[in-house]
Structures are given as C-alpha cells and as structure tokens.
Amino acid sequence: MxxxxxxxxxxxxxxxxxxxxxxxxxxxxxxxxxxxxxxxxxxxxxPPAPLCRGDLTVRHVLGVDDPAEYATRALEWAGSAWQAWxxxxxxxxxxxxxxxxxx
Known part of the structure; x- marks a missing residue:
C-alpha cells in the first residue's frame, strides 16, 4: 500500500x-x-492515483553516469512527483x- x-x-x-x-x-x-x-x-x-504520480519515474535517472546530469534528472523526477501532489x-x-x- x-x-x-x-x-x-x-x-x-x-x-x-x-x-x-x-x-x-x-x-x-x-x-x-x-x-x-x-x-x-x-x-x-x-494520494494521486497510481498512474498519476508524475510523468517521470526512476527510469529517468537510470543509466546516467555523469553526476551533474544525474542530479539534473533527479530534480526533474522530484519535480514531476511534486507536481503530481x-x-x-x-x-x-x-x-x-x-x-x-x-x-
């Protein structure tokens, strides 16, 4: 749950x-x-419905090796989750x- x-x-x-x-x-x-x-x-x-918890998921950061790019993408993912709420x-x-x- x-x-x-x-x-x-x-x-x-x-x-x-x-x-x-x-x-x-x-x-x-x-x-x-x-x-x-x-x-x-x-x-x-x-909470938002399961399919409405943001446009981005953990996949948005997977496979990103560059630390700066990873940080940027993590903030984008967080922003997507924040917007969902x-x-x-x-x-x-x-x-x-x-x-x-x-x-």
Missing part, C-alpha cells in the same frame, strides 16, 4: 515541499525531524511552516 501511515505521508510530502521550495539537501532538516517526532495530528491526504501543496506548506515555527 502506498504511503500507508498518515505520519509517513506527512513526512514525505513535507520533506518534498521543503526540498522543492527551499532547495534540496542531503538530509531532512533538523526542524522538520523535530516536528515529525512531536505530538502532531496529521491530516490524512488522498499539487492538490496538497497548501497542506505541505502548512506543515513546513509549523515545523519552522516549532509548533
């Missing part, structure tokens, strides 16, 4: 929002980790704001 737990869905979507709108990082930012580990109530979001961008932004404010 895709994103079975509500907390897992919130964690992945908030981290994707952070990366796509604040810039990518190698690790989940500490403020986001703290927020996720806290006593939060997460809104259950309906566009219905929930506002909620993801609220979660990131809560993390930044320490709520």
């Amino acid at each position: 895709y994103m079975r737990s509500t907390k897992s869905a919130a964690a992945h979507l908030a981290a994707m929002c952070w990366s796509m709108e604040r810039g990518p990082s190698k690790h989940v930012p500490t403020v986001l980790k703290r927020w996720l580990d806290g006593p939060q109530h997460y809104t259950r979001l309906t 566009s219905e929930h961008h506002d909620q993801a932004r609220r979660w990131v704001s809560e993390a930044l404010s320490g709520r």
